[in-house]
Structures are given as structure tokens and as C-alpha cells.
Amino acid sequence: EVLLVESGGGLVQPGGSLRLSCAASGFTFSTYAMHWVRQAPGKGLDYVSAITSNGDTTYYANSVKGRFTISRDNSKNTLYLQMGSLRAEDTAVYYCVKPFPYYSWGQGTLVTVSS
Amino acid sequence: DVVMTQSPLSLPVTLGQPASISCRSSQSLVYSDGNTYLNWFQQRPGQSPRRLIYKVSNRDSGVPDRFSGSGSGTDFTLKISRVEAEDVGVYYCMQGTHWPPGSFGQGTKLEIK
Numbered sequence: 001e002v003l004l005v006e007s008g009g010g011l012v013q014p015g016g017s018l019r020l021s022c023a024a025s026g027f028t029f030s031t032y033a034m035h036w037v038r039q040a041p042g043k044g045l046d047y048v049s050a051i052t053s054n055g056d057t058t059y060y061a062n063s064v065k066g067r068f069t070i071s072r073d074n075s076k077n078t079l080y081l082q083m084g085s086l087r088a089e090d091t092a093v094y095y096c097v098k099p100f101p102y103y104s105w106g107q108g109t110l111v112t113v114s115s
Numbered sequence: 116d117v118v119m120t121q122s123p124l125s126l127p128v129t130l131g132q133p134a135s136i137s138c139r140s141s142q143s144l145v146y147s148d149g150n151t152y153l154n155w156f157q158q159r160p161g162q163s164p165r166r167l168i169y170k171v172s173n174r175d176s177g178v179p180d181r182f183s184g185s186g187s188g189t190d191f192t193l194k195i196s197r198v199e200a201e202d203v204g205v206y207y208c209m210q211g212t213h214w215p216p217g218s219f220g221q222g223t224k225l226e227i228k
Contacts, residue, residue: 035217045156045164045207045219059215095163099211102175103154105163 002026002104004096009109016086020109022079022096030054030074035099036081038092039108048094049081064090086113117142117213121206121220127228134195136223138208143188145212152211155184155193158222159204167206168193195225203227 008020022034036048049070050059058070069082079096093108118141128134144151155168166175168184171191181196195202208220 044205044222045158045209047216047218050215061216103156103166103169105165107163 002098002102004098004104004106006094006096006106006109009094009111011112011114012086013115014087014113016113017082017084018086018111020081020083020094020096020111022081022106024077024079024096024098027098029072029077032098032100034072034079035097036070036079037095037097037105038090039095040089040092043092046092051079083111086111088113116216117144117210117218119208119210119218119220121208121223124221124223126223126225128195128198128225129228130200131197134198134202134225136193136206136208136225138186138191138193138220140189140191140210142213144191144210145188151187152214153184153186153191154209154211155182156207156209156219157202157204158207159201162204164207198225198227200227 003025005023012018031053033052035050038048039045051070055072067085071080091113093110095108096106098104120139122137144153151171153171156164157167158164167178167182172184183194185192205222205224207222211217
């Protein structure tokens, strides 16, 4: 069974940084692309970032480009999202997603950017 | 980027009655391989989303057959033949044809009337 467990969320001040982690199990992590999707409180779903299975290609939404960095450690079965220069509009639940083959989602971790 | 537009955004339905959600894309979702990568997701209150339908009309494992997807090109529909209480939540269409990025619709909130 695919299990994705996000961690690292919390309250951070505007301009601050945070690193999210996603521990993956139940599948061969190193062979799958992985995504981050976020959901602001009471709002819809937005793609944030994606990374190929070996980490050599990444994608970022325009809203986070230059501020967020996606990475992965295939030896630790873990996906990361390093978030910097955080803004109030980055406040959201961040989901780790395995898009293939069944679009598996983690439970999400809440990031709150506020002074 | 491809814009996905859902309607209605709010859908009150009587138990046992059918429901229908429309999703339109700003560009054709037919990929060069001939497939159309249009997904439907359900997000129940307090839960993570789960995929119901992939490639327009294919139900994921465990999805009740009262859910069906249809459409082509830029116009797609999710139908629930008889709404049950457990169907309450928000439904999103999402395109994966023009990647990156995938793009979601705004969401349709289904509630029991």
C-alpha cells in the first residue's frame, strides 16, 4: 500500500523559510516522479512543483519560482520542498502526490505564514 | 497555461437524485498519443483528494459505478446517477495533457439538499 507522510509544516513569519518532507513507502520510490500540490484554506487545488524520478528535471509554478526548491533523496525514500521568502499567500495545506498510476495523496501538512 | 472551468460551483442535490458537473478546458485535451488526460477528483470534508476517473471515463478501483465520466476535446462531464450521503464534498476536474503544469478546475461543492 502506498503511504505518503508529510511533515515540517508550521507557523512561520513572512520572509521566513521552511522545509517540508514527504516520507514515502509501499512502492519503489526511485522509479516515480513526485509532485507537491497545495490548497489554501477554503480554496481549491494548485500545483506547486514536480520532480522526475531521478531528480534531474523539476517544475515550479510561477508563483513559487525562485523561492521554492524541490528535491528528493532516493536512498531515504523522501521528497522535500524547501520554501523561502514565504508570503501570506503561501499559507496552505501542502500535499505530497504520487501521480502514477493512481494519483496517491498524503494527508497534507499545514503551512501558515503570519506575523 | 490551460484554464479549467467548472460549473456549477455549488450543487445542492436531493438524496437518490442524479447530479452532473461540467468541466471545460481552454484548449483541447487530446494528447499527441491520442489519449485525453482528464481526471476527476473527489475531496470529502477533512480528507485528501482521491481520484475517481482518469482519461475521461475510466473509473479507479473501488469507485462506485454510479460515478461516470464523459466528454471529449474541451468539454467534459462527471455524472452521479443517484447521489448518496457519502458523496458530499468537492469535486475537481484536472488536466494532465498539457504538462507542466497540470491544472485543476475551481471545484464544485456537492451538498445534500
